[in-house]
Amino acid sequence: MRHAPSNEESESGEERTKIQGSQTLLRGLDMLDKVIDGPVKLADLSAAMGLTRSTTHRLANALADRGFLTFLPREGYQLGPKLLQLGFLAQSQADIVRIARPRLEALAARSEDTVHLGRLDTDLALYLDKIPGRRRVDISSRIGDRHPLSSTGLGKALLLDTPEAEWPALFEASRARGAPAVDYAAWAERMRGYVAAGHAYDLEENEDLIRCVAAPVRDASGRIIAAISLSSAAQYMDDARMAALSGEVRATADQIGTDLGWVPGARPNRRPRR
Amino acid sequence: MRHAPSNEESESGEERTKIQGSQTLLRGLDMLDKVIDGPVKLADLSAAMGLTRSTTHRLANALADRGFLTFLPREGYQLGPKLLQLGFLAQSQADIVRIARPRLEALAARSEDTVHLGRLDTDLALYLDKIPGRRRVDISSRIGDRHPLSSTGLGKALLLDTPEAEWPALFEASRARGAPAVDYAAWAERMRGYVAAGHAYDLEENEDLIRCVAAPVRDASGRIIAAISLSSAAQYMDDARMAALSGEVRATADQIGTDLGWVPGARPNRRPRR
């Protein structure tokens, strides 16, 4: 085959692995990315791919034939129905607990502390998984437990996208469910900091002498569907360590999100599904 | 390249188009289908594809590299996170009204009658689109209208998957919303027939002298997310014609569903999302 004229490196600066011996497949797969925000005409598509119109057309047609692309006569190529089907199937195969487990174990191993995974359940945080740390610290939580949102790191992480207007109601609900009585104004002020930082702390508000760092997990829709937290005795968790750990906890949460189809940079999509 | 040893026709009886000149891409895309029900080991995958282990491995790796497959060390290959991302994006691009329009127009043109598209809105049928037929018949419906479920073909089609236990409540709600007072037992008996047939009729229950044939539209999850109906004056709609049209209406509804990622044969998935 003739090679592309001095197109050794892509002009659009993207650097994708070669995987040697699958050029056609990789080009086809990458083509789907070029179509993610609406219909694209063949000419634009070939320009974006750095390929000739012939090649682009052949690939696009193959993708369309299998339903990965839809061709709209006067608009261009668009994501096709096959992706809806496979996306749904992938969704049903994606069990958060199973997906998250290895990442959580790695985090627990590195930090030697206890890691939790949980999600929102009406107005409580439901604990889905727990990896005990190496240190002998009693963290009195069990899988299946429900804890108040306002007084746990995990719960606060779950709320990071919730509009502030809804905070008072949730705060009250938490108090009714056993959260300690603290001043709302002070709590909300701290929450604003957590929202800005993208993670949440828990500073002995719930169980005495336990501190934790928590971060939200997002799925393909960008919504927060779960959160993880790393807990330890306050003696092992001074402010400096919490700050140091927060990046790692966020990174782990983001990795899990990526496994679930979340795309870090993508336009935030906060609207609830349907 | 060496060709596959006498593997001219696939053993698994599937017949897929050639599209000449995209073998690698097509093989890769088809590979995703072999993985739809859980992790598959490399050996099984190559067997299912009718390819050598080498080739299978190369393709699977390319797919995994781009996130279309996930490799689980001791289980095999599985649908990957990229499909979740693209599936979600495809979903947000898939506007039912726009997708359905050409199909509805074709149906309206063929039958010369009025076609409606609608979906469930709490306990009413919300009309999303309307293509007037050629015949001059007053169908007093407008886009945005809400009509009772129990007394419209469209509404009944929307209920075809609803457990019978919930029928009485919905029937009562419809009556409260203006549906004519008919006998529940008789209505339920007719509904059972519609459920078995996969389509619904409306026989002058709502507007006098109007009859219609309706069918449900399913999405990738298998759930009924909308319905279409074909309405005409009773004089043009004798029982024979209704029977003849029901197949065509169902076919159109199914085509729209396919555009939305629905797969005809797939295991029915009735459980609500989340």
Next chain:
DNA sequence: AACACCGTATCATATTGTGGAACGTCGATG
């Protein structure tokens, strides 16, 4: 230890994919 299983790497071969160019087809423009 020997074995079976599974994923990975290598490499000569020619099949497959490539891109240039020409063709159709539709609307818009002069």
Next chain:
DNA sequence: CATCGACGTTCCACAATATGATACGGTGTT
């Protein structure tokens, strides 16, 4: 009404890319 331009489609000679036989290196099982 003719010409043009934009866009998708088809064709084809050429060689780069994809292929599959074979061999390798892990890990758990007998």
